Amino acid sequence: MTESVLYGGTSTARVRTVHLQQAKERGERWAMLTAYDSYAAQVFEEAGIPVLLVGDSAGNVVLGHTSTVPVTVEDLLLMTKAVTRSTRRALIVADLPFGSYESGPQQAFDTAVRLMKEGGAQAVKLEGGARVAPQIRLLSQSGMPVMAHIGFTPQSENTLGGFRVQGRGAGAEQLLADAHAVQEAGAFAVVMEMVPAPIAAQVTAELSIPTIGIGAGVGCDAQVLVWPDMAGMTAGRVPRFVKRYADLRGELLRAAQEFATEVRDGTFPAAEHAFE
Numbered sequence: 597m598t599e600s601v602l603y604g605g606t607s608t609a610r611v612r613t614v615h616l617q618q619a620k621e622r623g624e625r626w627a628m629l630t631a632y633d634s635y636a637a638q639v640f641e642e643a644g645i646p647v648l649l650v651g652d653s654a655g656n657v658v659l660g661h662t663s664t665v666p667v668t669v670e671d672l673l674l675m676t677k678a679v680t681r682s683t684r685r686a687l688i689v690a691d692l693p694f695g696s697y698e699s700g701p702q703q704a705f706d707t708a709v710r711l712m713k714e715g716g717a718q719a720v721k722l723e724g725g726a727r728v729a730p731q732i733r734l735l736s737q738s739g740m741p742v743m744a745h746i747g748f749t750p751q752s753e754n755t756l757g758g759f760r761v762q763g764r765g766a767g768a769e770q771l772l773a774d775a776h777a778v779q780e781a782g783a784f785a786v787v788m789e790m791v792p793a794p795i796a797a798q799v800t801a802e803l804s805i806p807t808i809g810i811g812a813g814v815g816c817d818a819q820v821l822v823w824p825d826m827a828g829m830t831a832g833r834v835p836r837f838v839k840r841y842a843d844l845r846g847e848l849l850r851a852a853q854e855f856a857t858e859v860r861d862g863t864f865p866a867a868e869h870a871f872e
């Protein structure tokens with residue numbers, strides 16, 4: 597039996613796409629988190645998270661936009677560099693942002709080359725099913741591993757009619773067709789976002805490549821969350837599929853308030869923080 601290199605492996609070599617396929621064959625689930633900077637990347641690597649996504653959710657969670665639509669290749673390049681410089685073991689996947697791949701395989705190729713060559717990413721992710729199969733085919737045949745993303749695709753929120761579950765009723769046929777199309781085109785894995793759990797489980801059973809769920813139930817091979825959501829760093833309402841594992845925002849708020857209070861009352865800096 598092959599030793600799992602995803603969790604608890606002794607090697608510092610990068611997790612590779614083939615390891616994720618082997619994990620599926622063994623029925624071993626794994627976790628993916630987003631990362632946008634070196635702090636988070638280092639912590640998640642230490643936690644043994646095998647795959648990190650430099651997601652265009654950065655638009656919402658770090659850049660102050662209200663959607664992923666305004667995120668640029670330059671934005672993602674900067675963050676991808678920070679994440680790849682700070683990690684040795686995790687597989688680093690970079691999102692292709694809105695407008696940087698849809699017009700055709702050549703455009704997708706040019707963007708993916710930048711994220712891999714300049715950013716140091718080992719793989720890229722793009723949104724869409726059968727529609728972007730030509731892009732997936734060219735990239736994967738050119739040595740660029742592609743993660744697909746089907747179901748709710750946030751870059752298309754303006755045509756999908758908002759944040760809605762995809763693949764219900766007649767949409768199930770389309771979702772299954774998209775899943776098979778991205779696998780056939782050469783994707784090494786596929787994210788399924790906001791898909792009914794029974795449909796996501798059916799896709800997972802039918803595909804040989806790993807499925808990564810977000811709001812798609814426990815029947816996927818892997819799960820992904822946006823890290824500031826799962827760590828309680830984002831303010832306000834979070835999508836229903838998010839579980840909060842910490843209250844980092846509350847902790848940081850308390851720390852900032854305490855620092856400000858101690859500065860105002862002269863408690864900080866104390867003698868041990870100053871020089872004779």
Ligand SMILES: Nc1nc(=O)c2c([nH]1)NC[C@@H]1CN(c3ccc(C(=O)N[C@@H](CCC(=O)O)C(=O)O)cc3)CN21
Binds near residue numbers: 750822
């Ligand atoms: N912070 C953050 N977390 C995410 O998961 C995320 C982003 N940003 N930005 C990019 C996309 C956008 N995503 C989103 C954003 C909002 C909902 C949302 O509001 N969902 C509601 C309504 C669902 C419905 O009406 O069916 C929910 O309660 O889940 C879902 C996915 C997922 N991604």
Ligand SMILES: CC(C)C(=O)C(=O)O
Binds near residue numbers: 650691745821
């Ligand atoms: C939610 C994940 C899959 C994503 O695409 C992102 O963070 O941008």
Ligand SMILES: [Mg+2]
Binds near residue numbers: 653
């Ligand atoms: Mg994304």
